[in-house]
Amino acid sequence: MKAEVKWLGGRAFEGTPDSGHSVIMDSSPAFGGEDRGVRPMELLLLGMGGCTSIDVMNILEKSRQDVSGCVAEISADRADEDPKVFVRIHVHFKVTGRNVEAKRVERAIELSAEKYCSASIMLGKTAEITHDFEIIESD
Structure with missing residues (x-):
């Protein structure tokens, strides 16, 4: 199994595993994020x-x-x-x-x-x- 996590700016990242189904991750505004995805x-x-x-x-x-x-x-x-x-x-x-x-x-x-x-x-x-x-x- 492999995955790639790509920085989108700020504290947001896009994670894409072998299946190709991506998910956006971000931290909360309290930690510098913009609430653009799940923690x-x-x-x-x-x-x-x-x-x-x-x-x-x-x-x-x-x-x-x-x-x-x-x-x-x-x-x-x-x-x-x-x-x-x-x-x-x-x-x-x-x-x-x-x-x-x-x-x-x-x-x-x-x-x-x-x-x-x-x-x-x-x-x-x-x-x-x-x-x-x-x-x-x-x-």
Whole structure:
């Protein structure tokens, strides 16, 4: 895997990985940025959220759960001192569907966290990562 990060001026950068899908990153105005894109640390959380969500949906589909929606709400705390790494991350999954089994959702989250989600496992080296979920019955 390769990526390129190109300076756009100020504190803004455009990141482009092998896939070709670019993302703009910038710092906040308090740190000299112009708020032109996501913060790099926000991008880490989004990456982890995407990684684990993809896993959970794959596992639920393979276990034949009738899922019509999945939202991962992520909250995180960072260290007070530099480097301000993530120290706590919590992921709350909202899974919508018909007759979705709680034990299947719990197992999907567990498998993602412990075996499949590279981003979660990597961030778990510095942060305590917790999960919970709710199931929303659809019509």
